[in-house]
Amino acid sequence: MPAVRLRDASMAYAARSLFEHLDLEVAPGEFLAVLGPNGSGKTTLLRILLGLVGLSAGTAEVNGRAPRRGSPDLGYVPQQRAFDPDLPIRGRDLVRFGLDGHRRGLPFDNRQSRARVDDAIRSVGAERYAGAPIGFLSGGEQQRLRIAQALIGDPEVLLCDEPLLSLDLSHQRAVSELIDARRRASGTAVVFVTHEINPILPYVDRVLYLVGGRWAVGTPAEVLTSEGLSDLYGTDIDVIEVRGRIIVVGSDESAPTEPGGHHHHHHDDHGIGPGPGRSRGTRAH
């Protein structure tokens, strides 16, 4: 049974289509990167799997069941963000939320909960700073605890929404390695939304690329090609591999830039050399 399955899935807000007729299966232990410009529906895809919004058409399944809010099958890792230093919450409290933060009552510790939180903290190597207020942790430290928080319930699927954003390179690597190790050890499927594939390129099995209603699925080598991305964006795109990193360059100002403002003109995204046999979808007319 696939960990995640989308069948003929379409999603549209008002007149704008995010994707149509998307077919996707993510196997247990598979690492799927979801790429695409801002507003292309990457985060919406996660919200669908979390059961927060419904598809416009088609079906979605997580671990064989329709997505539902608060499902224990899912772990969720958000972007790193700033916390007020005065906030009376420690790293271990954040991890504990992942265990039973949704349950009513008071968060008193008992031997079992303390042991599980300790284990989760140890599994991400965060023992040293788990007792500190989260407002004083670095971005990398915070994201390690986020992973502990997401994994403490032993989910089948780990959903990550730009978890490496605003981390420095060494922390990006460390956090990516943690996620990779976990999916190999426990068979947790990973759906990883990012605009920057290079930090996770060594671990990614397949890529889902969303652009303005079109989509493509395949290995990085299949999807991230000059030809493939030019096709998706509907304009000339060059994909260049430099020292194992992927650079995507648009031929004009409008190319893989984000709609609505600042763009990363040569944002270093994406895949390797040309490849065969990818599946793709286009906007229906």
Added chain:
Amino acid sequence: MTGALYLAQPFAQHALIAGALVAVTCGLIGPFVVTRGMAFAVHGTSELAFTGAAAGLLVDNNPIGGALVGALVVATVIGALGVRERERDSAIGVILAFGLGMGVLLLSYYRGFATAATNILFGNIFGVSNDQLLALLAIGMGVVLVMALVYRPLLFASVDADVATARGVPVRLLGFVFLVVLALTVTAAAQVVGTLLVLSLAITPAAAAQRWTPNPLRVTALSVAFALVAADGGILASLASTTVKPSVFVTSISFGIYLVSRVLGPRLTRRSRRADADTVVSA
């Protein structure tokens, strides 16, 4: 000593019991008020509790009932205004100013005791009747019960709304429940310190408690303890003094605890915090 003689009197006993009830509820919600950045919402709610109290006084000679209605109406409006903090604060400011003006207008029609108005604004802890004490007890028990039920998901939602939403926590509903609890607490607290000084029990003890530990449960426990010391300590001090209103002592003790916490609390500098946090045993 005069203070000791007063302790045998029902009015003093009522005051101490009412003070303790209010302190417990304020101490409980205080850390959430601080964490959710709702200090101004508390102030707005209490100002409009004043308007409600003035209306209650005029219509039915029942300021507590009026204050409760006023606070609940405001809580509903704030809740309906949505979750965006910046927008919320300016909207509260707008409603607050208008509501306070209405309160003054209503009081100008009031022909009862002249002290009624100042009692609403600055508290009337020594005038608590049996009925009012029962009302405070009911409010206090309601607040404690609701907070005990929602504490964990509310903390999750307050600190980490995105992940809480992803985990299925009803973030918006909890936010509204908290506003109602806030309205009840503010109404009760206004009896002790008056609507103008509610913040001294609803914010100050929690802000002081945060200086001592990053452990949320301990912050809550300390916040309740500080509020108790300030409320009943202030009442006892005013029994001994007789000329100064208890609100003055309550707010002064509360502020004093905050100052001491800021100076002596272990979480003073960025550098010291991590080391201190390591010494905190998990609750």
